[in-house]
Amino acid sequence: MNLHNTRIIVTGGAGFIGSHVVDELATRGNHVVVVDNLSTGSMENLDVHLLQRVCHESQQTGRNGLVGSAPAVSGPNPPDGRVDLIQADITDADAMADLITDAEVVIHMAVACVRTSLNEPEVVHQANTTGSLNVALAAQRNSIKRLVYVSSSEAYGTAQTVPMAESHPTEPTTVYGASKLAGEAYARAMGHTYGMEVTVIRPFNSYGPREPHSGKRAEVIPKFVLRTMAGARPIIFGSGLQTRDFTWVLDTAQGICAAAAEDMLVGRTVNLARGQEVSIRHLADKVLSIFGRGGEPPVYDAPRPGDVDRHYADTAQASVKLKWAPTVSIDEGLRRYIDWLDTQDIDLEQWLATDEQRNW
Numbered sequence: 001m002n003l004h005n006t007r008i009i010v011t012g013g014a015g016f017i018g019s020h021v022v023d024e025l026a027t028r029g030n031h032v033v034v035v036d037n038l039s040t041g042s043m044e045n046l047d048v049h050l051l052q053r054v055c056h057e058s059q060q061t062g063r064n065g066l067v068g069s070a071p072a073v074s075g076p077n078p079p080d081g082r083v084d085l086i087q088a089d090i091t092d093a094d095a096m097a098d099l100i101t102d103a104e105v106v107i108h109m110a111v112a113c114v115r116t117s118l119n120e121p122e123v124v125h126q127a128n129t130t131g132s133l134n135v136a137l138a139a140q141r142n143s144i145k146r147l148v149y150v151s152s153s154e155a156y157g158t159a160q161t162v163p164m165a166e167s168h169p170t171e172p173t174t175v176y177g178a179s180k181l182a183g184e185a186y187a188r189a190m191g192h193t194y195g196m197e198v199t200v201i202r203p204f205n206s207y208g209p210r211e212p213h214s215g216k217r218a219e220v221i222p223k224f225v226l227r228t229m230a231g232a233r234p235i236i237f238g239s240g241l242q243t244r245d246f247t248w249v250l251d252t253a254q255g256i257c258a259a260a261a262e263d264m265l266v267g268r269t270v271n272l273a274r275g276q277e278v279s280i281r282h283l284a285d286k287v288l289s290i291f292g293r294g295g296e297p298p299v300y301d302a303p304r305p306g307d308v309d310r311h312y313a314d315t316a317q318a319s320v321k322l323k324w325a326p327t328v329s330i331d332e333g334l335r336r337y338i339d340w341l342d343t344q345d346i347d348l349e350q351w352l353a354t355d356e357q358r359n360w
Contacts, residue, residue, distance in 0.1 A: 001146060003261040005081075007031045007103045009144075011090055011135055012110030014041030016210050016217075017150075017203070020253035021107065022046065026081040028257075035099055036110065037089040040217050045210050049083035090131035093138075100138035107148045107260055108135045108187075114154060115216045115360035117176035118305050124179050132183030136190045146197040148260040149187035152180045153204040153245070153273070153311055162277070163314035166202070166269045174306035184269070197266045201259050204273035204313050207333065208249035209340045214351065216359050220280065221246070223355070224287045225338060230348040233296060234288070235357055238303035240281030245273040245313045248328035248336070258322040265321060273313030274326045286334060304360065 008025055012018040013034030018041065025032045026049055034046065043050065088095045090110045100106055112127035132149070139147045154177035155170050172178045184200050191198035205219070213222035224234040255272040259265055284298040318324045328336065 001104070001261050001263060003028060003030060003105065003257060005029045006105070007033065009033045009035060009100055009103045009106045011035045011106070011108045012041060014038060014043060014045050014085065015109065015111075016045075016212060017206050017249055017252055017256075018109040019045035019210060020208075020249050021109065021256050022049065022083060024253045024257045026083055028081065030081045032081060032083045033099075033103065034083060034085045035088050035090070035096075036085065038087055040113070040212070043085065046083060046085055050085060090135055091126050093134040096134045096138040097141065100135060100144065101142040103144055105146045105148060105260060106135065106139045106144050107150065107256065108132060108183075109150045110135075111152075111180075112176075113217050114174055114176035114306075115304075117174050117179070118360040121175040124175050128176070128179035129182045129186075133186045136186050140190050140194045140196055144196070146199070146260070146266070147187055147190060148199045148201065148256070149184060150256060151184050151200055151202045151269075152177065153202050153271070153313065154308070155181040155184065155202060156308075156311070158308040159310040159312060162310065162312040163275065164271070164312060165314040166271055166317060173308055188267075191267055199259055199262070199265045199267075200269040201256055202269060202271050203252050203256070204245040204247055204271065204311060206247050206249045206252040208337055211249070211337075213346070214355065218356075218359055220244075220283065221287075221334070221337065224284055225334070225341065226346070226348065226351055227355070228287050228291050228293065229338075229341070230352040232352055234284040234298040235301055236280055236284060236298045237301050237358075238280070238307060240284065240298070240300070241279055241309075242307060243277045243279045243310045243312060244283075245276060245311050246278055246283075246330050246333070247272065247274045247326055248333040251326035251328055255318060255322065255324045255326075258324050259318070262322055268317075270317050270321070271313045271315055272318055272324075273315055274330070275313055275315040276330065277310075277312035278330055283330075286331065290334060290338065301357070304358075
């Protein structure tokens with residue numbers, strides 16, 4: 001499938017990874033319709049697209065005062081396509097039936113996060129399981145050609161063998177992981193029952209610009225980096241021996257778009273990851289070293305409930321079928337992320353004072 005100059009619906013497209021997927025699709029001249037309830041996503045993540053459209057429409061209608069108000073586009077490729085944002089919730093089946101229509105592809109990325117699932121499992125079930133069924137049914141009933149379900153490495157649970165191929169057992173350790181696995185099952189059922197083209201993608205831990213750094217959505221890299229920037233030490237929950245496969249978010253977004261377009265992946269599942277195992281302790285040491293504090297020990301606390309011990313992806317299928325390979329190492333990615341943080345207006349003292357150390 002050629003994902004150029006076509007209409008594509010992206011649920012959760014105002015979120016961290018989703019907005020980078022929207023960027024990538026827009027550079028290819030697509031008309032991207034973002035469906036997002038903005039509970040965790042942000043219009044700011046789409047500003048460059050939405051403001052560009054306002055500027056273009058003001059030029060077309062002869063209105064003055066708006067041209068030039070859009071911020072400069074970061075990166076080498078300014079968006080060429082059209083991006084629309086529709087604020088709606090995937091748990092609203094009627095809304096999905098009305099909105100998920102007139103498109104070639106739906107890329108389903110809207111999600112409630114793993115830490116929310118630890119204390120509010122019903123909320124996560126509604127969003128990730130019922131919401132995914134709503135999206136899948138709406139896509140099928142409105143004759144959408146292809147449904148791309150963006151799952152999570154959390155569907156595997158802890159690694160039993162490494163590297164973890166797509167055939168690795170799926171034994172999730174949290175309601176979040178279980179809900180993502182259920183969403184996969186619903187998506188595949190659309191293919192088996194109704195003949196819809198379905199692709200399932202399992203990204204591993206993405207990081208980079210726009211990643212949330214506060215609240216339940218805040219992940220380990222933003223928290224480690226900001227604590228260190230603020231003069232504190234990273235806090236490790238557990239032994240620090242647990243590992244993750246950290247992937248630069250722009251690499252992830254390009255992989256998602258490549259997988260969505262690839263006909264050979266229809267009916268299949270594909271991992272997207274750097275393919276490098278990094279322990280949380282090693283990550284903390286890297287961050288401290290970047291800021292000239294190598295040798296300082298991190299702070300240790302009790303383990304997070306349901307935390308997986310080991311993640312390390314086998315990326316052979318993505319390499320062979322997509323000709324996709326991540327380009328940014330963890331060391332380079334950390335430096336790029338820190339450079340990006342330096343451009344953001346973050347009051348480090350206030351952030352540290354209000355940071356929820358246990359954000360679950």
